[in-house]
Amino acid sequence: MVGMVRTDVSERERLAQADSGEQPWRAWGPFLAERAWGTVREDYSEHGTAWDYFPHDHARSRAYRWNEDGMAGVCDDRQTFCFALALWNGKDPILKERMFGLGGDGGNHGEDAKDYWWYQDSTPTHSWMRWRYHYPQAEFPYDQLVRVNGRRSRTESEYELVDTGVFDQDRFWAVTVDYAKAGPHDMCLAITVANRGPEPATLHVLPTLWFRNTWSWGLPNRPMPSLTGSPGRLTGQHPSIGHITLDAEAGPPALVCDNETNSQRLWGLPGRSPYPKDGINDFLISGMPTVNPDGVGTKGSLHYEITLKAGETRTIRLRLTQSEAPAPPLDLADEWAAVMRGRLAEADDFFAEVIPAAATEAETAVARQGVAGLMWGKQFYHFDVKQWLVGDPANSPPPPGRRFGRNHGWWHMNSFDVISMPDPWEYPWYAAWDLAFHCVSISRVDPGFAKSQLLLLLREWYMHPNGQIPAYEWSFSDVNPPVHAWAALRVFEIDGGHDFDFLAKVMHKLLLNFTWWVNRKDVGGNNVFEGGFLGLDNVGPFDRSAALPVAGVLEQSDGTGWMAMYALNLLDMSIVLALHDRAYEDMATKFFEHFTYIAEAAYRQGLWDEEDSFFYDVLRLPDGHRVPLKARSIVGLLPLAATTRLTSDTLNRLPEVTARVRWMLHNQTDYGNVISSRRLGADRRRQQLLSMVGQDQLLRILARLLDPEEFLSPYGLRTLSRAHLEKPFTVSLGGSDFTVGYEPAESTSGLFGGNSNWRGPIWMPVNYLLVEALREFAEFYGEDLRVEYPTGSQVKVSLTEVADDLARRLIALFVPDADGRRPIYGATDLFQTHPDWKDLVVFPEYFHGDNGAGLGAWHQTGWSALVVDLILTLRAGR
Numbered sequence: 001m002v003g004m005v006r007t008d009v010s011e012r013e014r015l016a017q018a019d020s021g022e023q024p025w026r027a028w029g030p031f032l033a034e035r036a037w038g039t040v041r042e043d044y045s046e047h048g049t050a051w052d053y054f055p056h057d058h059a060r061s062r063a064y065r066w067n068e069d070g071m072a073g074v075c076d077d078r079q080t081f082c083f084a085l086a087l088w089n090g091k092d093p094i095l096k097e098r099m100f101g102l103g104g105d106g107g108n109h110g111e112d113a114k115d116y117w118w119y120q121d122s123t124p125t126h127s128w129m130r131w132r133y134h135y136p137q138a139e140f141p142y143d144q145l146v147r148v149n150g151r152r153s154r155t156e157s158e159y160e161l162v163d164t165g166v167f168d169q170d171r172f173w174a175v176t177v178d179y180a181k182a183g184p185h186d187m188c189l190a191i192t193v194a195n196r197g198p199e200p201a202t203l204h205v206l207p208t209l210w211f212r213n214t215w216s217w218g219l220p221n222r223p224m225p226s227l228t229g230s231p232g233r234l235t236g237q238h239p240s241i242g243h244i245t246l247d248a249e250a251g252p253p254a255l256v257c258d259n260e261t262n263s264q265r266l267w268g269l270p271g272r273s274p275y276p277k278d279g280i281n282d283f284l285i286s287g288m289p290t291v292n293p294d295g296v297g298t299k300g301s302l303h304y305e306i307t308l309k310a311g312e313t314r315t316i317r318l319r320l321t322q323s324e325a326p327a328p329p330l331d332l333a334d335e336w337a338a339v340m341r342g343r344l345a346e347a348d349d350f351f352a353e354v355i356p357a358a359a360t361e362a363e364t365a366v367a368r369q370g371v372a373g374l375m376w377g378k379q380f381y382h383f384d385v386k387q388w389l390v391g392d393p394a395n396s397p398p399p400p401g402r403r404f405g406r407n408h409g410w411w412h413m414n415s416f417d418v419i420s421m422p423d424p425w426e427y428p429w430y431a432a433w434d435l436a437f438h439c440v441s442i443s444r445v446d447p448g449f450a451k452s453q454l455l456l457l458l459r460e461w462y463m464h465p466n467g468q469i470p471a472y473e474w475s476f477s478d479v480n481p482p483v484h485a486w487a488a489l490r491v492f493e494i495d496g497g498h499d500f501d502f503l504a505k506v507m508h509k510l511l512l513n514f515t516w517w518v519n520r521k522d523v524g525g526n527n528v529f530e531g532g533f534l535g536l537d538n539v540g541p542f543d544r545s546a547a548l549p550v551a552g553v554l555e556q557s558d559g560t561g562w563m564a565m566y567a568l569n570l571l572d573m574s575i576v577l578a579l580h581d582r583a584y585e586d587m588a589t590k591f592f593e594h595f596t597y598i599a600e601a602a603y604r605q606g607l608w609d610e611e612d613s614f615f616y617d618v619l620r621l622p623d624g625h626r627v628p629l630k631a632r633s634i635v636g637l638l639p640l641a642a643t644t645r646l647t648s649d650t651l652n653r654l655p656e657v658t659a660r661v662r663w664m665l666h667n668q669t670d671y672g673n674v675i676s677s678r679r680l681g682a683d684r685r686r687q688q689l690l691s692m693v694g695q696d697q698l699l700r701i702l703a704r705l706l707d708p709e710e711f712l713s714p715y716g717l718r719t720l721s722r723a724h725l726e727k728p729f730t731v732s733l734g735g736s737d738f739t740v741g742y743e744p745a746e747s748t749s750g751l752f753g754g755n756s757n758w759r760g761p762i763w764m765p766v767n768y769l770l771v772e773a774l775r776e777f778a779e780f781y782g783e784d785l786r787v788e789y790p791t792g793s794q795v796k797v798s799l800t801e802v803a804d805d806l807a808r809r810l811i812a813l814f815v816p817d818a819d820g821r822r823p824i825y826g827a828t829d830l831f832q833t834h835p836d837w838k839d840l841v842v843f844p845e846y847f848h849g850d851n852g853a854g855l856g857a858w859h860q861t862g863w864s865a866l867v868v869d870l871i872l873t874l875r876a877g878r
Helices: 011-020 142-151 263-267 279-286 334-354 361-376 385-390 400-404 432-442 447-456 484-494 500-520 557-578 582-604 648-653 655-667 669-674 695-705 764-784 799-811 829-833 866-875
Strands: 071-076 081-088 116-122 128-136 172-183 186-195 201-211 226-230 233-238 242-248 254-257 299-302 304-308 313-323 378-384 414-420 553-555 617-620 626-629 643-647 686-691 729-733 736-740 786-788 796-798
Touching: 011 334, 011 447, 071 128, 081 172, 081 279, 116 361, 128 334, 128 361, 172 334, 186 201, 186 304, 186 334, 201 226, 201 233, 201 242, 201 279, 201 313, 226 254, 226 299, 233 254, 233 299, 254 279, 279 299, 304 313, 334 361, 361 378, 361 432, 361 866, 378 385, 385 400, 414 432, 414 447, 432 447, 432 484, 432 764, 432 866, 447 484, 447 500, 484 500, 484 557, 500 557, 557 582, 557 617, 557 643, 582 655, 582 669, 582 686, 626 729, 643 648, 643 764, 648 655, 648 686, 655 669, 686 764, 695 764, 695 786, 764 796, 764 799, 764 866, 796 799, 799 866
Parallel strands: none
Antiparallel strands: 071 081, 081 201, 116 128, 128 172, 172 186, 186 313, 201 299, 201 304, 226 233, 233 242, 242 313, 254 299, 378 414, 553 617, 617 626, 643 686, 729 736, 786 796
16 A cells, blocks of 8 residues: 555565565556457357457447456456556547457458557566557558458468558657556556657547446446546545555546446447446547546546657656555655656666676667566456356356357366466467466566466366366367476476475376376377377468368377477476475386386387488378378477486485386386486486487487578578478378478468468477477587587587577577667568667567568567577576
8 A cells, every 4th residue: 555565675575575475566567458359258159259259349349248458558466457558649530549450360361460569678576667659640540451451362471550651751659658666556657658750749648547347247246336537636446455546747637437338339229328438439539428527437537638849758647556545646746756766776676687797788688678578468367167158147148059169168267367478469368388488487587476377277277177288268178288397397497496395286286187198198098199289280281180181090299299208397396306205206207117108109109200310290090001291390309308317316316216217228128219328427427318319319300400401590490391392291181182381481371270380480489498408418418429510511519509509599589680680570671770669679479480580479478588598598608
């Protein structure tokens, strides 16, 4: 509450207070989604047409059921209240209250945001945050973007906002929003608007406060809150949080309506309020009497009309506070200024500790903006699947078909949490394997939150009773790669390797999930695994999640590699825990043996192709015949990630593990090729390598992996060999031909909606795993094993040098090159050279396989923020 909390504390102290429960510094944050329309939660259609059922055109007029959205928004961790920014340039047909973009059918390459905004800064407790947006001064070309993208084919590029010409002559507003916490429930704000155009222009700025609508669904114990507006002030009262106050300088008028659906506009039916959700929009733009003249409702804006000369800037001061009683006038002068200065200085100190001094200035900026994207990607996520399936008492029941449609088997799931999202606009819902990667970089700044996230998805209200981890909102039953154990180990190590309680909790739940995999995804019981697309979408010649073109079973090299890696992760976890509690030693021997069974089966069942020196998916037909699908892709590289070392310390302290290794080597000789002989490590201690590949296979795979004509790109590793550019792979099945060829950019295939492509581009998460695997091999082989790098260069280097250089290539995607151009921005000169744009960094979903240009979701900071960990690791001299 106001005035009750010491603010002269460092960000480290704030994190400690939050972890201990002393102060709820994480309670307020940027948990408001960039998009709530077009999501599964808001879709009550019969056939799951989410983008059509709740389109962008409805968003300003229709109250959401499960969450809210806005620009530069914040809310509490239960999303009781929401605060966000609205803008109007005086020309648009609607207020700019949320980001615009196209859905799966509207974008010629799937979902695509059509606005430009950046997450510039954030500490882990959100004590300091910065957000930036570029808003055209001309009318926003909504119809043009829809029309042109709608007629473009998959072989053409996307038509972007910058292509329309609205930013020509710098006719835009640069809008920056800064947040600084004076306390856990007290935020100072600065909204800075700059006229970048060549002549005077007017901008309407509307800081907006509202309550999430929880009262109109007919559920019990949902009292209606109230919000009152007066010049320069919005005051709200809610039974669960008390009073919420927004104060602003210069006393702008308040406009108040209700967060209720405008049923008249949408369906021609009477609504619950004459001042509905779009009341402020209609009042400003059309002069309609749709704001309450009494200044009372559940949604309100403070209206600034600002005219600035060319190049002029103005900053608006605001303060948002929660209190038990009505708040007195809030300080917007000296105290406000001191809070803003103090939090920024503390953020600078915090990141100076996190980012190694050896990092370049450009790398430091990328790392800090990468952390910002992760922090702004934390979203409030509410979804009670059972309630969604049966409907709300106050509404018509959903169509009967919904009870047998999407996610009907996940009736137990009830989410009401702040969760790390892949992208707050294109992916405003969690994805299990994405989140695992997020947590690695998050743990660099907030290990407490990272650990809580990994544990959250294993809780009984998320994990299915059968042991499956929910994949993502569009289909919780889809199968994501099992990387949870790997991520938990990485977070445990980054956090100092002492939180054994966390590791034990994770392992107990993952035992259920591992069993689910063994029982559900090994159809033949032969220790090779299926799994469907496994997050890799259209990597193969046909949809691996759909029915096969012919009768049979698709045995997957990536599925088998993932499971071998999973077994080794649980082995490593068991060993760490067994060194403190011998009860886990039996688990270590169990997962050691299970790994050997999986790794050996990959060879016995024909996933390894001796002639091609590569792992392939294999189609096993009912008559026992096997058809290898010889597309050289990331599918055949992932088995490299199934690698770990047993050190002499482990072998000496855990005699049962040592005995089991010896027994396997002497009595199960078929498994000897996946259990290497011992050798001395760099520390002169004995170690044993467990890997799906021996030294011979490793060298043969690396010859392809490190070949510029195959996988090695100037910016990392491609997901499909470039050799398939001239020689696409084709297989004939059931009278039809299925082909996969190298595509370095957006997909030309309609598989999975065409909104991602694993047929050539560079993907950060799998690159990261392969770099980590090379480091593990390097620890074992040391300087004794040197490889030609790049293949054909006749230059031999160590595996450590290879891993370091691959990390540099991935980092190079984001930092300016010798010509000052960032590869992620491709040929778009505005982003490359303009002083207002060139230092604003985004973290795309994936990257062009030849030139590194950013592709897919532009704000997929989630797993692309792994570059933060790469920078910190490389510059710390690991």
